[in-house]
Amino acid sequence: MTTTAHHTGAGVRRAADAPPLITSADLPPARHFVDGAFLDGAPERLIDVVDPSTEEVIARVPEGTAEDIDRAVAAAVAGKDRWARLVPRERSEVLHAVADRLAGHTDLLARLESANTGKPLAVSRDDVGMTIDTFRFMAGAVRASTSMAAGDYAEHHLSVILREPLGVIGVITPWNYPLLMAAWKLAPVLAAGNTLVIKPSEQTPLTTLKFAELVADLLPPGVLNVVNGHGAVAGARLAEHPDVNMIALTGSVASGRAVARAAAGSLKRVHLELGGKAPVVIFPDADPAAAASALRVAGFWNAGQECGAACRVLVHESIAGEFVERLVGEVRTLAVGEPRAGEDIEVGPMVSRAHFDRVTGFLERAKAEGVRVAAGGGALEGPGFFVAPTVLVDVPEGAEAAREEIFGPVITVETFTEEEEAVRRANDVPLGLSASVWTENARRAHAVAARLDFGTVWVNSHLVLASEVPWGGFKGSGYGRDLSVYALDDYTRTKHVMHNHER
Ligand code: NAD
Numbered sequence: 001m002t003t004t005a006h007h008t009g010a011g012v013r014r015a016a017d018a019p020p021l022i023t024s025a026d027l028p029p030a031r032h033f034v035d036g037a038f039l040d041g042a043p044e045r046l047i048d049v050v051d052p053s054t055e056e057v058i059a060r061v062p063e064g065t066a067e068d069i070d071r072a073v074a075a076a077v078a079g080k081d082r083w084a085r086l087v088p089r090e091r092s093e094v095l096h097a098v099a100d101r102l103a104g105h106t107d108l109l110a111r112l113e114s115a116n117t118g119k120p121l122a123v124s125r126d127d128v129g130m131t132i133d134t135f136r137f138m139a140g141a142v143r144a145s146t147s148m149a150a151g152d153y154a155e156h157h158l159s160v161i162l163r164e165p166l167g168v169i170g171v172i173t174p175w176n177y178p179l180l181m182a183a184w185k186l187a188p189v190l191a192a193g194n195t196l197v198i199k200p201s202e203q204t205p206l207t208t209l210k211f212a213e214l215v216a217d218l219l220p221p222g223v224l225n226v227v228n229g230h231g232a233v234a235g236a237r238l239a240e241h242p243d244v245n246m247i248a249l250t251g252s253v254a255s256g257r258a259v260a261r262a263a264a265g266s267l268k269r270v271h272l273e274l275g276g277k278a279p280v281v282i283f284p285d286a287d288p289a290a291a292a293s294a295l296r297v298a299g300f301w302n303a304g305q306e307c308g309a310a311c312r313v314l315v316h317e318s319i320a321g322e323f324v325e326r327l328v329g330e331v332r333t334l335a336v337g338e339p340r341a342g343e344d345i346e347v348g349p350m351v352s353r354a355h356f357d358r359v360t361g362f363l364e365r366a367k368a369e370g371v372r373v374a375a376g377g378g379a380l381e382g383p384g385f386f387v388a389p390t391v392l393v394d395v396p397e398g399a400e401a402a403r404e405e406i407f408g409p410v411i412t413v414e415t416f417t418e419e420e421e422a423v424r425r426a427n428d429v430p431l432g433l434s435a436s437v438w439t440e441n442a443r444r445a446h447a448v449a450a451r452l453d454f455g456t457v458w459v460n461s462h463l464v465l466a467s468e469v470p471w472g473g474f475k476g477s478g479y480g481r482d483l484s485v486y487a488l489d490d491y492t493r494t495k496h497v498m499h500n501h502e503r
Contacts, residue, residue, distance in 0.1 A: 012386045013337030013345065021115040021340055022058070026108055028209035030061045032068055032228060035075035036221030038213075039068075047202050047228065052349045053118035053338040053384040061205050064229025066237040069197065072225035073243050076168040076195040079222025084165045084193040088143045095139035095191055097218045099132045105214055106132075109207055113179055114339035116206045118348040118384065121339050123302055130465070131183040134483065137467035138187035141485050147494075156502035162495040165193030166269065167245035169491060170238035172199050172231070172259065174251045175351050176305040176407075179207035181250045184273075184471075188487040189248070190223065197225040197244070199234050203352055231255055242266045246491070249273070253431075253476050271490055272478030273471075275405040276307040276433030279426035280462060281448065282315040282323060283419070286438035290460070292326035295411060298436075298462035300334055300389050303347050304409040305355075307477075308434040310462040312402055314422050317415040324374060324393055324413055331375045331411075334389045347409055349385040356385035359408035366392055366401040376409070403429055419444065427453045432474030436462040455481075 031038040046060040062068075083091075102109065109131075110124035117124075150160045171185040178200060189196050200208035205228050212226045227234050235255070239247045239262035248271035249259045256272040263270045280298075282291050298310035315323050337345040350356040360379050367373065376390030389409045395402045402412045416422045426435060435454040439445050449457040455473040458464065465471060465483070472481040480490050 011336070012380050012384065013335065013341040015338050015340035015342075018340040021111045026112060027059055028206060028213045030059055030209070032062060032064060032072065033209065033212040033216070033224070033226040034068075034072045035078075035225070036216060036219075047230075049116060049203070049206060050352070051115050051118065052351050053386075055353075055383045055385075058115055059206060061209070061228040063202075064199065064227040064234035066233065068227050068229065069199075069234050069237040069241065072197040072227045073168060073170075073238075073241050075222040075225055076197050077243050079220060080165075080167055080195045082220060083190075083195055083223050086193070088145075091191055091193060092139040092143050094218055095135050095142075095187065098215050099135040099139065101214050101218065102128065102132050102135070102211070105210075109179060109210060112210055113207050114348075116204045117175065117178065117351055118339060119302055120345040120348050121343065122345070123348075124339070127177055127180040130467070131180050133467050134180075134183045134187045137483075138191040138488065141488055142191040145485075145488070154498070156500060158499040158501055160497045160499070162497060163492045164495055166491060166493055167194060168243060169194045169196045170199075170241065170244040170247040171196055172235050172238065172247070172249040172251060172255070173201060173208070175201035175204040176302060176307070178204040179211065182208050182211065184250070184482040184487070185248050186224070189491050190219075192488055192491040194245075194491055195223045195225075197227060197238060199227050199229060199231075199238055202228065202230050231258075235259070236262055239263050240265055244268055246271060248480065250482075256478055271480030273307070273480065273482055274433075274473065274476060274478040275407075275431050276309070276473065276477055277312055277403070277405050277429045277431045278308055278310055278434045278436065278454070278462070279429070279452075280310045280313045280436045281422050281426050281438065281452075282313065282319070283422075283437070283439040283441070283444060284316040284318045285440045286319070286460070287440075288319050288323040288326055291438045292323060292330050294462055295327060296330040296334065299411045300331070300347055300409050301463060303350065303387070305351060305407050306463070308456070308463050309407075310436060311406065311411055312429075313411060313413045314416050314426055315413060316422075317417055320413070320415045324391070327411070327413070328375045328391055331389045331391055336380065336386060336389065338384065347389055350387055350408060351385070353385060355407070356387065359387050359406055359410070362401055362404070362406045362408070363387075363390065363410065366395075366399065369399060371395050371399060371401060371412075374413075397425060405431065419448065423448055423451050427451075430476040433477040434458070434463075434473075436460075
């Protein structure tokens, strides 16, 4: 492996003279959205919503209580029969109308998302585009459901399988893709005929509230409810609530455990999309230039705050030198900055001070352990929670940086000698969300993909998604699927009706 000098990158591009991303007129009502209206309650405790690229407070939302959740669940219960009775075509038309409404506000939604997360506008626009496509896909898929054939499977008895909505779904979303992760739940939940209460991340509620504002007139009251608040209070009440039939969370492993425990009391269904630590296994016959340029995107998209990020490279020792040189070359040219600083910005800040401290803590400990920094390696100047795009090399097997989800702009590089060893080490993490294999050998591509314990395996690619194909993990990454018809199935129940027709 080559030795490359320490380099913290070109710094953070600022936009002192550019107009603000949003004005107060762009903000959604800073309230809960329950039973078709934004609630004006008594003065409540408020949560600061911060722009992580400037550290300025851009809004304050009420801190939801257990009573706020109870009120929203009651509205969802009251609205469920009417929504469930609609035939698929009718719900499909509503979902298409939602998609059209969002499409008419793409720029606003992207600017709001960037203001609240610090992510580059190109990333926010991509999020909004995928959000719209998720609604369109689910609007189509719900009209084309398939199942086993009705027929006589026991003598003189006709079996018919019904697919029914579950009722009320609780949805809890993270801060990394606030609108998109909401859409991955909302679109199939609504298409399948359920009503819902969503609690967005306390750090990033703005696009979820804007979504509610934009589509309020398209959905009957009670079908969509939004309650702001912290996980330990509002989230915990939603997970335990006896009238919630299923709880769906995208978040950390710790939150997944808490939600599953809270759900156990009522034995409600649980749907968990948790963390990832995606291995990228590069064999000697792979193209190192293609892999390095793909990892420029797949490792640093959304500043690496991405559960499928290509963050843990296992490269064959024979091409490790060339690969690292190319990867470092790619990473050093990444444009880091505020979203306002230009259309070409590729990497924004960490979402919060706490997350910035967590990511830089991993880097400090890695350096103390003797891991070598080939690019980046630490914080960039503030204001804002910026971390330099980083490549760590000579990472020993089992090192913390290569096992734990850092969730920042950090790629670790380890080397291997044998295929068997590569598979064993790739699987040797508690998470199982996604992985990639890089080889020109078809036998190896299939054999290795089949043995990798991850819910998505890319071959000669990484982080490419489509609404038609499922997303979700194994092991510590949780269970249940987002996107695709599998997500639609997850939010329904099958009922067997058997008719005795013997004369
Ligand atoms: P987080 O777990 O801190 O928060 C996620 C949500 O859970 C928030 O709304 C939070 O308020 C809520 N929450 C926290 N504790 C809770 C509790 N006890 N009960 C109920 N709700 C609770 O996660 P985060 O920091 O917002 O997001 C980052 C994590 O999300 C990462 O681990 C990442 O890998 C994961 N993620 C996974 C996917 C996926 O598709 N698998 C996608 C995006 C993010």
